[in-house]
Amino acid sequence: MKSDVEIAQQATLRPIGELAEELGLSTDEYEPYGHTKAKISLAVLERLKDKPDGKLILCTGINPTAAGEGKTTTNVGLSMALNRIGKRAMTTIREPSLGPSFGMKGGAAGGGYAQVVPMEDINLHFTGDFHAITSAHNLLAALLDNSIHQGNPLNINPKRITWPRVLDMNDRALRNIVIGLGKVGDGVVRESGFEITVASEIMAALCLATGIEDLKERFGRMIVGYTYDKKPVTAGDLGAPGAMALLMKDAVRPNLVQTLENTPAIIHGGPFANIAHGNNSVVATQTALKLSDYVITEAGFGADLGAEKFFDIVCPAGGLTPDAVVVVATVRALKLNGGKDKKELTNEDLFALGAGVVNLEQHLENLAKFGVPALVALNRFPSDTDAELDLVRQRCEALGVKVVLSEVFAKGGAGGEDMAHAVVELCEQESNYAPLYDVEDEMHAKIETIAREIYRADGVDLAPTAATQLGQIKADGYGSLPICMAKTQYSFSDDPTRLGAPRGFRITVRELVVNAGAGFVVALTGDIMRMPGLPRVPAAVGMDISDDGTITGLS
Structure with missing residues (x-):
């Protein structure tokens, strides 16, 4: 199969003006940045304020692993699949950071035949x-x-x-x-x-x-x-x-681009989910909800981080009411959670899979606490066996959650049509969305609620520094702000080596930081890096550009 950048370079992109006008935007409501990107005016929200919102679908996932899950790929592929079955759909995602793009993680525009384009621009300087x-x-x-x-x-x-x-x-x-x-x-x-x-x-x-x-x-x-x-x-x-x-006069406006199949996409903002709230901007989501009937947005890392913050911070701030949740997983990642060596993930192992699927089960149980209907999108790999797929399906159905297979990476929108039909059905169910806690609760109690209900910790310990800061926060009048937990993305606990669904642990909060402008208090746990370093062999050393402008090595 071709690389992501090779697939993206062969895409046929429509002029962004055509796409904007099909969405109902007038020429003074968008500003082209070249032929394939545009900034959308915030005046659109005022003009369409009385128009009913479309359905809002959150795409989240299990805890990330070295095996990969494909959350952005699923998001993008689902938006394309919904359009293929006759629905007006858009995807909204975060902008990639140059640090991961040149470091180890790579870009964030999807993958395979489920990408947002122009991929090179999105993963580099984009619109500035x-x-x-x-x-x-x-x-x-x-x-x-x-x-x-x-x-x-x-x-x-x-x-x-x-x-x-x-x-x-x-x-x-x-x-x-x-x-x-x-x-x-x-x-x-x-x-x-x-x-x-x-x-x-x-x-x-x-x-x-x-x-x-x-x-x-x-x-x-x-x-x-x-x-x-x-x-x-x-x-x-x-x-x-x-x-x-x-x-920030231009940066405040969302960016309009498109998928490989010309589905409209809005990309705006890019906070990390382990140190911030991990979701694209609320104005991007609000705009998409006015311009289409189905909007897929994405929460960073696992549902214990991005989805929890989406429900407890983003939705209240943006007045959003989600209709459905898609939880992305792979058999490979679940086997890794069950103790399988990452070099042997292509071998059938029902024991490791059974041990690792508890990670998915805990995420599903957690999401039910927010009152939003959910399904599981299982990204299929050629090495997945029928027995393994059946095991995952049976375990999820025991919780009342449907599992659908997704092959959007290899087949684009056509590989996600079953998923699209299932999402449409899911959106017809009643959503009883509610945040996990009351923001007026005492701050330590809010942290305890997240730790016990989402992570399944036995409790929370405040380091001396955090305890002192808690008193200062209350004295300064910031006690009613929501909590943004800064925690490792790899585990429900604050120890990245404890995979699956660990029990018998406590969460230690070492520091509390008031982000009064953003409107939340960050509770720092573990060793959260706010300035990452490059790996031994950075992705940058494999990148190049030719005389004719062809880029290689970007993923």
Whole structure:
């Protein structure tokens, strides 16, 4: 089979104007970025505010493994399959980060014959949204350090600054740095560091904001540090929100592209799900719901992270009511969860599969707690045996959940028609969506609820630093914000080596960080990396471009 980039390069793309006008957009409601990309005006939401929303389907998955699950591929393939059976459907996904694209994970535009295109543009600089976020974030950092250098009128304690700088690249050497070295005029000497752009609170705020005015208000609330008497200092105190919003004037608008089969796709925002909420922007989803009858959105990593945050943070912020959930899994990944060596995943092993399917079962049980109907999309591999597929089907049906096979990677939309019909039927069932907890609950209780109900932990322990921060958060008036758990994506626990559905563990919260602009409190567990490093052999070393502009090695 051809590589992803080879398949994408052979696609026949329609002019983006044609696609936009078929969606009902007027020429002043979209701005082309070349022939195959466009920015959509937020005025569309105002014009269509009285139009009923389409059906909203969340695509989530089991905990990610080295075997791969294909969540984005399923999302994209499902949107194409729905159009093939006569439904008006769109996909909405996050924008890829350059760090993973050049590091180890690869791009995030789907795979095989279920991709969003132009794949090279999407996985590289796209429409410049991430550059705008990087610039706005670092502008605030510069204004902060300048205020300290210029006499420190806000009485900021340089030892209690919480706003780092960001870069959209994996670079471990920048995690911990010292700035201000040199002459007197070169600033105040202090420790700082870089995080990857997708970890920026500006990214999270962009994806939860309803427009530029809301974004400015969120900027104004962002905490950058604390005074000597431990009072929070905000971007608003530094007079930064207007200039930051100016840099974000185009980035706030969603991006319109298309799939390999010319299904409309909106890509916007890209927060990671293990350090932020892991979903595309609410304005992208809201726009798609007005322009189509079925919208598939995606939550990052496993359902214990992305889906929980979608239901508890994103839906309340965007006024969204999901109609159905598709949980993506593979036999290979489930066998890996059951202890099978990753080099032997092509061999039938019902024992390992039976031991590993508990991971899928726990996700299904968890999703039922949110009241939204679900089904399982099993990405089929040639090595999957009938006995293995039957085992997964039987275990899921025992929970009242249907399993459908998906072959969209190899066959495009045609390989997902059974899945599409099943999703249409699922959307006709009643959705009783409700968040897992009440945001007015005490903060420690909210963390306990997530840990016990979703992870199945025996309880939560607060490290001394987190316990002190909890008291400060309550005193500063942020206790009613929702919780964004920062946890390893590989396990229900905070230990990435504990696969399957572990029991007999506790969750340790080592730090609490207020993201007042985004509108949640981040509870950090385990060793969560906010600036990844490159692997021994980065994906970048296998990439190239020829004289005629043909790109190779991008995946």
